[in-house]
Amino acid sequence: MAGITATQLVKEYPGGVRGVDEVDVEIRDGEFFALLGPSGCGKTTLLRSIAGLEAITSGSLVIGDRDVTNAEPGVRGVAMVFQDYALFPHMDVGDNIAYPLRIKRVKRDERRGTAAKVADGLSLQGLIERRPGQLSGGQQQRVALARAVATRPDVLLLDEPLSNLDARLRLEARTFLKELQRDLGVTTVFVTHDQAEALALADRIAVMRAGKLQQIGTPREVFQRPNNTFVAGFIGSNPMNLLPAQVRESRLAVGDATVSLPPGTEQLVREGQDVVWGIRPEYVRWVTAEEAGAIPAEVSVVENLGASVLIVVNAGDRKLQVAVPEDQEPAPGDRGWIVPQLSKTLLFDAETTERIG
Amino acid sequence: MTSSTVTPPAGRVTAPRRRRADDVAGLGKARAGLFVAPALIIIGIFLLFPAVWTVWLGMTDYRLTGLQAASPEFVGLENYTEALTDPAFWNSLWLTLIFVVASGIVGQTLIGFGLAWSVRNITGWVKALIEGLVLAAWVIPASVASFLWLALLDRRTGTVNALLGTEGAAWLIDHPMEAIILFNIWVGTAFSMQLFSSALSAVPPSQIESAKMVGASGWQQLRDVIVPNIKGHILTNTLLITLWTFNTFTPYLVTAGGPNGKTEILSVYIYETAIPGGQLGLGAAISLIMLLINLVIALGYVRVAQGRRKR
Amino acid sequence: MTATPAKTGPVTSVARNRTVRQYVARVLFAVLMTLVGVLFALPMVWLVLAPFDATPTLSLEWPDWTLDNFARLAENPYALRSIGNSLILGVGTMVIVVGLGALAAYAMSRIRIPGRDGILYALLLLSSIVTGTAAMVPTFQIITQLGLINNYVGVLLVLAGGILPTVIFILKDFMDSIPKSYEESARLYGAGPFRILRDVVAPIARPGLAFISIWTIVQVWGNFLVPFILLRSPDLQPAAVLMYTFYTESGQADLRLISTFALLFSAPVLIIYFVVNRRYGFRFHGGIKS
Numbered sequence: 004m005a006g007i008t009a010t011q012l013v014k015e016y017p018g019g020v021r022g023v024d025e026v027d028v029e030i031r032d033g034e035f036f037a038l039l040g041p042s043g044c045g046k047t048t049l050l051r052s053i054a055g056l057e058a059i060t061s062g063s064l065v066i067g068d069r070d071v072t073n074a075e076p077g078v079r080g081v082a083m084v085f086q087d088y089a090l091f092p093h094m095d096v097g098d099n100i101a102y103p104l105r106i107k108r109v110k111r112d113e114r115r116g117t118a119a120k121v122a123d124g125l126s127l128q129g130l131i132e133r134r135p136g137q138l139s140g141g142q143q144q145r146v147a148l149a150r151a152v153a154t155r156p157d158v159l160l161l162d163e164p165l166s167n168l169d170a171r172l173r174l175e176a177r178t179f180l181k182e183l184q185r186d187l188g189v190t191t192v193f194v195t196h197d198q199a200e201a202l203a204l205a206d207r208i209a210v211m212r213a214g215k216l217q218q219i220g221t222p223r224e225v226f227q228r229p230n231n232t233f234v235a236g237f238i239g240s241n242p243m244n245l246l247p248a249q250v251r252e253s254r255l256a257v258g259d260a261t262v263s264l265p266p267g268t269e270q271l272v273r274e275g276q277d278v279v280w281g282i283r284p285e286y287v288r289w290v291t292a293e294e295a296g297a298i299p300a301e302v303s304v305v306e307n308l309g310a311s312v313l314i315v316v317n318a319g320d321r322k323l324q325v326a327v328p329e330d331q332e333p334a335p336g337d338r339g340w341i342v343p344q345l346s347k348t349l350l351f352d353a354e355t356t357e358r359i360g
Numbered sequence: 361m362t363s364s365t366v367t368p369p370a371g372r373v374t375a376p377r378r379r380r381a382d383d384v385a386g387l388g389k390a391r392a393g394l395f396v397a398p399a400l401i402i403i404g405i406f407l408l409f410p411a412v413w414t415v416w417l418g419m420t421d422y423r424l425t426g427l428q429a430a431s432p433e434f435v436g437l438e439n440y441t442e443a444l445t446d447p448a449f450w451n452s453l454w455l456t457l458i459f460v461v462a463s464g465i466v467g468q469t470l471i472g473f474g475l476a477w478s479v480r481n482i483t484g485w486v487k488a489l490i491e492g493l494v495l496a497a498w499v500i501p502a503s504v505a506s507f508l509w510l511a512l513l514d515r516r517t518g519t520v521n522a523l524l525g526t527e528g529a530a531w532l533i534d535h536p537m538e539a540i541i542l543f544n545i546w547v548g549t550a551f552s553m554q555l556f557s558s559a560l561s562a563v564p565p566s567q568i569e570s571a572k573m574v575g576a577s578g579w580q581q582l583r584d585v586i587v588p589n590i591k592g593h594i595l596t597n598t599l600l601i602t603l604w605t606f607n608t609f610t611p612y613l614v615t616a617g618g619p620n621g622k623t624e625i626l627s628v629y630i631y632e633t634a635i636p637g638g639q640l641g642l643g644a645a646i647s648l649i650m651l652l653i654n655l656v657i658a659l660g661y662v663r664v665a666q667g668r669r670k671r
Numbered sequence: 672m673t674a675t676p677a678k679t680g681p682v683t684s685v686a687r688n689r690t691v692r693q694y695v696a697r698v699l700f701a702v703l704m705t706l707v708g709v710l711f712a713l714p715m716v717w718l719v720l721a722p723f724d725a726t727p728t729l730s731l732e733w734p735d736w737t738l739d740n741f742a743r744l745a746e747n748p749y750a751l752r753s754i755g756n757s758l759i760l761g762v763g764t765m766v767i768v769v770g771l772g773a774l775a776a777y778a779m780s781r782i783r784i785p786g787r788d789g790i791l792y793a794l795l796l797l798s799s800i801v802t803g804t805a806a807m808v809p810t811f812q813i814i815t816q817l818g819l820i821n822n823y824v825g826v827l828l829v830l831a832g833g834i835l836p837t838v839i840f841i842l843k844d845f846m847d848s849i850p851k852s853y854e855e856s857a858r859l860y861g862a863g864p865f866r867i868l869r870d871v872v873a874p875i876a877r878p879g880l881a882f883i884s885i886w887t888i889v890q891v892w893g894n895f896l897v898p899f900i901l902l903r904s905p906d907l908q909p910a911a912v913l914m915y916t917f918y919t920e921s922g923q924a925d926l927r928l929i930s931t932f933a934l935l936f937s938a939p940v941l942i943i944y945f946v947v948n949r950r951y952g953f954r955f956h957g958g959i960k961s
Contacts, residue, residue: 056384056855075386077861089852093874102870103860154860383782384851387864395778399771399835403794406832410809411801417809471707478704492945493711499944500718500937501893503914507933508714510918511729519713519731546711578696607802609896613915627804634808635900643808654800662796 005067005080005157005190006032007053012062014048014214022048024214025062030192030207035184037205038194041237045214046194050160053192054083067157077106082156086163088147090135096122096146097131103154121149125183141172145179152187159184161193165200177203198238202226210234228349232279232356235349241284241313244323247353248280255280255350259319260298265348268360277353284313284324286347289333290340297340302333316341411651417644424638432641439645448621449646452629456606459541459625464605465598467545472552472597480560491553498550506613509543532615536623540611547610552597559593560586592664599661603654626650718937721930728926740931749905750932753913757936760826760898760909761888767831768838768887769880775835776842777872781851791843794836803833803896811900821903829897834890838883845879846872885947889940910936 007030014023023045030036038046051057053064055076063072071079082103090099097118098105104114122131125145135143144164151159164180165173181204184191195201201208202222210217210225210233218230229235235243248257250272255262257280264272272278290297300316300323312332314325318341325341333339350359387395418439422432443449475494479487497505512519513531521527532539563586571581587594609627617624617632624632630650634643713731721727722741724734744750779787803810810829819825853875857867873880895911902908908916914936917929 054855054859056858075861076855076859077863081859083856083859085852085856087850087852089850089856091853091871091875093877102857105870106857106860106862106866384854384858386858386867387778387782389782389784391864392778392782392784395774396784399775399839402767402771402828402832403797403835406810406813406829407797407801407806407836410806410813411797413809413813414806417812422812474704475707478700490708490711493708493715495944496715496941497711499889499940501911501914501940502895503893503911504718504933504937505714507914507918507929508718511717512714514729517729519717519729522730542710546714549711578693603799607804609804613895616919630804631807635811640808640812644812647805647808650805651800654802654805658796658800662792 006030006034007158007190007192008065009049009053010063010065012049012052012064013060014045014052014057015060021045021214022057023052026211026214026216028209028216028219030190032190033188034190035181035204035206036190036192037201037208038192038211039198039201039208039237040196040211040217042196044211046196046211047162048214049211050083050162050192050194053158054081054160055079080157081160082151082154082158083160083162084144084147084151084164086166088135088143088167090143090146090150092135095132095134096127096138099135099146100149100153102150107154117153118149121153122146125149140168141176144168144176148180148183152183152189155189157190159187159189159191161191163195164193165195165197180204199240202238210237227347228358229281230358232281232351235281235351239283241324241326243281243283243349244287245351246280246321246323248278250274250276250278257298257318258321260321262296262298262343262348263345265350265360266346268350271359272350278359279351279353279356281349281351282323282343282347284326286344287323287325288342288344289314289316289325289327289331290342291333291337293340294342296345297342300339300341302335302337302339305332305335307332414644414648414651417641418648419645420641422641422644424635424640426638428641435641439642442642443646443649448624449629451621452624452626455537455622455624456626458537459544459611460602460605463541463544464548464601467541468549468552468601468605469594469597471545472549473556475549475553476556476560480557494553495550497546498548502547502610503613505547506543506610509539509546509614513539533619536615536619540614540623540625543614544605544608544611548601548605551604552601555593555597556590559590563589595664596661599657599664603657603661606653606657607650718930718934721926722934724930726927727930740927741935744928744931744935747928747932749913750928750935752906753908753910754936756907757892757909757911759823760830761891763823763827764830764834764891765884765887767827768834769884771831772835772838772842772883773873773876773880776839776846777868779839780843780846781854791840795840798833798836801833803894807896807900810897814901820901821907822901823907826898826901829901830891830894833897834887838887842876842879842883845876849875882947885943889943892940 007028009026009028012023012026012028013021015021026045026049038049040046048057052059053066055071055074059072063070065071066079066081091102094102097115100118100121101109101114104117109117119131122128125148127142127145127149130138130142130146135146138146144167161180165176168176177200193204202225205222207219207221208225209219212233218225218234220228225234225238229238229243232245235245246257248255250256250264251261251274253264253269255264255278262280293299298318300318302314302316303322304315306313306315307329308326310329312327312329314327314333316323316325323341327333351357352359383392419434419436420432421428421435421438423429475490479490510532515521515528515530515532518531520531521529567585567589568581571585576584607627609631611623611625612628612631615623617628626646627650630643630646633646634640637643717731720731720734723736723738724732725737725739726735727740778784779791784790814820814825814829817825819828849872853871854867857871862870893911895915898909899912899915902912905913905916910932914929914932917932918924
């Protein structure tokens with residue numbers, strides 16, 4: 004078992020494009036860690052740099068207590084499940100799982116035995132003799148996992164582990180992965196572009212964009228206290244409302260309306276400062292009678308999400324999304340008030356996009 | 361997203377497309393070079409070098425036997441003047457032109473297209489039989505094919521004379537050029553047939569049906585719908601067939617260039633000059649002319665292929 | 672359109688004219704294509720029937736069935752040896768070409784060698800320009816200088832040089848289609864380059880290697896010119912050359928021997944063709960002779 008420490012890690016491609024740009028990250032021993040970001044943000048490059056499949060341009064990488072910056076992939080003690088699983092089509096399930104042991108010169112009987120045991124642990128009984136082509140997507144994934152954990156690696160890397168499964172199977176596999184990781188206690192890093200997946204699985208999440216780290220934190224932290232507007236907009240199934248606003252007389256002018264400053268930010272802003280006011284749709288109430296702090300608004304679009312309803316309202320010249328319980332569903336054109344939950348509102352600097360407070 | 365939502369600040373970097381390391385097996389440049397080298401050396405010595413060597417050889421009086429075999433002398437362009445002033449060379453070139461046009465460009469292409477056209481809508485054993493026969497003619501070794509034609513056209517007991525009741529007609533002596541042209545059509549049509557078969561099956565049926573619905577005749581459908589659709593294939597076919605027919609040596613096995621050089625196409629002429637004739641220098645000079653003609657045809661093909669890829 | 676019956680005079684006659692013309696055209700076309708079919712069939716039928724005739728002639732006739740000719744062929748020392756020689760040349764070329772071609776194709780597929788694609792196209796162009804006929808004089812001269820006339824090494828190298836560019840081209844295409852994650856995966860578990868080549872790449876590339884192997888053997892099997900020029904002694908000649916010798920140099924041709932030998936010599940490639948054709952289709956024909 005081992006933690007991973009990357010210091011000022013840079014991966015530069017010929018032509019000067021940086022896939023990973025000065026990343027500092029410390030992944031703790033036994034942690035389930037997610038690399039999250041839109042496609043092309045460098046998360047897979049970072050994962051492959053940890054694996055040793057990409058040569059690191061500068062910076063250092065330590066796994067456990069060994070500096071592996073320039074080490075061959077085979078000696079790093081890492082195992083990886085590829086997005087397409089990379090199961091060898093010419094070997095049966097048993098030989099696939101046992102392949103890493105074959106490289107380590109374990110005797111055939113012994114490695115078949117280990118493979119069978121690992122396979123049992125991943126509910127692959129009776130499939131040992133099958134070829135990968137004869138398995139379902141979920142089974143293939145479990146074989147790939149079995150092959151990866153068969154050597155008891157220090158670090159397990161997963162590249163988009165759920166993306167090749169259909170939607171129904173994905174939930175099941177998510178639970179399965181979480182259980183497996185908990186049982187093995189192996190340091191696990193996985194890459195995903197799906198924020199819901201990262202929130203559901205990971206102990207901590209690193210959000211990346213254009214090769215740079217945006218934030219590292221627990222799911223709760225990145226959801227509730229995003230470092231900047233990018234993270235705020237990327238995390239959450241309904242993106243956060245981010246509205247341009249201005250500080251006026253210790254209050255916030257958002258379009259025609261004024262709201263209180265988020266608690267704790269009063270001393271950090273100056274009069275007339277341009278800021279961005281953020282509030283998640285889930286933390287805004289829609290009411291039909293005026294109350295303190297309410298802003299008048301008109302419903303323009305109603306989207307049914309099943310147990311709740313997402314409405315888009317016009318408040319003056321601003322638009323906001325509001326999540327409403329199903330039994331309070333308004334109709335387009337209805338007039339009413341919106342009430343933001345003050346303690347959940349956030350303030351960002353309009354220029355740097357960083358969170359204030 | 362709503363209209364007034366803050367867009368990310370300026371200076372947003374468009375994320376680089378994910379690129380993957382090429383050297384996935386950890387081969388390294390040096391080892392890769394080692395992998396490539398043996399193949400390149402063989403190609404270099406036995407394919408590239410002969411082509412270059414031809415230039416030098418063509419400017420010597422190199423012979424297979426005698427004094428010039430031991431110490432060939434540089435004679436400059438003498439071989440070229442000799443070749444270009446020799447009526448036998450021009451005769452050979454003329455015969456080659458007739459051979460390529462009649463057997464390759466016209467014969468193989470038209471019959472290949474005709475066969476592809478006539479089997480396109482039938483299935484079952486008739487199609488299998490016709491395609492099988494044509495392809496078999498292409499697959500069997502050249503020396504077998506040429507013997508089969510010697511038997512077919514034999515003066516006394518050949519099948520053709522038996523069928524036509526023309527016993528004693530010496531086809532290979534009286535009509536040698538026609539004979540090797542037909543022979544080459546027989547051998548080579550399979551390629552055109554296969555190429556056009558796959559081309560025809562790629563013509564969208566809806567286009568043909570549209571033409572039918574406005575009352576186009578079979579000929580009009582061919583002209584207005586099918587030919588425009590398979591234009592690229594026709595060009596590819598023509599250039600490849602030209603190159604191959606120009607370079608074939610197989611007619612030698614039927615007529616050996618005879619009688620009296622009447623079927624001495626360029627490939628046979630080079631062979632006769634250089635190897636039995638022993639004039640390697642002169643043979644090389646003519647070879648270089650042949651290589652240059654090949655180059656022109658091949659470059660034409662490359663241009664067509666590139667043009668099509670761009671489209 | 673009204674509901675009146677459509678069978679008015681002019682309408683039917685137009686339709687009939689049209690069908691008659693179509694019918695005639697179709698019959699003419701069918702007759703023409705049948706003639707072409709017969710032209711293709713005649714020599715082929717002789718090839719198949721004559722070996723089984725006790726007294727074959729050059730013309731096509733119903734055979735007086737026998738298998739004696741095959742027994743007689745087995746007694747001819749040159750015939751069987753030449754088939755063996757063809758096999759040696761075919762397999763030998765195949766080993767050189769597939770071995771070296773696969774290594775080169777793999778390296779070219781996985782390493783960014785500068786000007787890689789240019790080299791590849793140049794090689795392919797070269798191999799289509801420098802044909803056996805155009806290069807026979809310098810080839811003959813080089814092999815003479817190397818002292819390899821009447822030696823299989825010379826024939827094998829010349830054949831390999833001509834075929835290698837196409838082989839590398841096709842195999843590289845094939846290697847490019849193998850997902851790199853297979854090799855990366857093996858590499859993560861500590862496998863070295865040669866290990867990866869043996870355990871992962873070679874087995875996955877097997878269909879492509881098999882295709883190229885068969886293709887090479889078929890190419891060499893029928894090749895006449897190269898062994899014809901470079902080999903002298905009858906003991907070494909492959910079937911393609913012996914076949915020619917049989918009907919040009921033996922005075923009164925022994926048709927029983929020639930016909931049987933022709934069939935035996937053609938059968939392997941015909942069988943390979945009909946088997947392989949089902950699996951690879953036109954791609955095989957496209958390259959079978961060039």
